[in-house]
Amino acid sequence: MPNNVTIFEPTTLIDKDKFKFGKNVIISEYCHIYGGTGVTIGDFVHISANVCVGGGGSLTVGNFVNISAGSHLITGTDSINDALIGAASPLDLRKVDRSFIILKDYSWIATGAIVMPGVTIGEGAIVGAGSVVTKDVPPWTIVIGNPARYMKDRPKDKIIELAREAYRRI
Ligand SMILES: CC(C)(COP(=O)(O)OP(=O)(O)OC[C@H]1O[C@@H](n2cnc3c(N)ncnc32)[C@H](O)[C@@H]1OP(=O)(O)O)[C@@H](O)C(=O)NCCC(=O)NCCS
Secondary structure (H helix, E strand, O other): OOOOEEEOOOOEEEOHHHEEEOOOEEEOOOOEEEOOOEEEEOOOEEEOOOOEEEOOOEEEEOOOOEEOOOOEEEOEEEOOOOOEOOOOOOHHHEOEEEOEEEEOOOOEEOOOOEEOOOEEEOOOOEEOOOOEEOOOEOOOEEEEOOOOEEEEEOOOHHHHHHHHHHHHOO
16 A cells, blocks of 8 residues: 555455555554544554454544554444344344544554543543543543543653654655
C-alpha cells in the first residue's frame, strides 16, 4: 500500500472501501477490523496483534495512536430490551445502534482494554491494560480499571516535541 502502510497477514479488514489510512501505519497479525460506517486512521499509528473492532459504527484514530494487543473497540451494539441480539438473527428483528469511537492524537489503548460505543479518548490519554472504558477520557490523563477511572495526569510537552521530530523525518 502507498504511504508506508503495512498490514501483516493474517489480518481481516471487512468492507475495505470504508477505510482511510494516513502515513506510517502498521496493523499487526490476527486483527479483525470491521469497516462499519467508516474507519479513519491517522499517521504513525500501530494497531497491534489480535485487536478487534466491531459493532458497525465508525472509528476515528488520530496521529501517533497505539492500540495494543487484544484490545476491543466496540463501535455499536444491539438494543437489549426489545430486539433480538446478534448477526445470526433476522436484521428486521434486531435494533442496532451504530455509534462511534474516537481516539485522539497521542492516545494509547493498552493491552486487552475494551472501549465501549460513543466514547472519545482525549488527546494524549492512556487507557491502562485490561481496562473497560465506558465514558469519555479527558485529554492527557491515564485511566485504569473496570469501569476505567482517573489514575493520574500524563505530561504533554515532551510528547508533542517528539512528534514534531517524527514528522521532520518523513
Ligand atoms: C496504566 C499504566 C500506564 C500505569 O503505569 P505506571 O504509572 O507505571 O503505574 P504503576 O505500575 O506505578 O502502578 C501504580 C498502581 O496502579 C496499579 N495499576 C497499574 N496499571 C494498572 C492497570 N492496567 N489496571 C489496574 N491497576 C493498575 C498498580 O497495581 C499500582 O497499584 P498500587 O499503587 O496499589 O500498588 C500501566 O500500568 C499500563 O497499564 N501499561 C500498559 C502496558 C501495556 O499494555 N504495554 C503494551 C506492550 S506492547
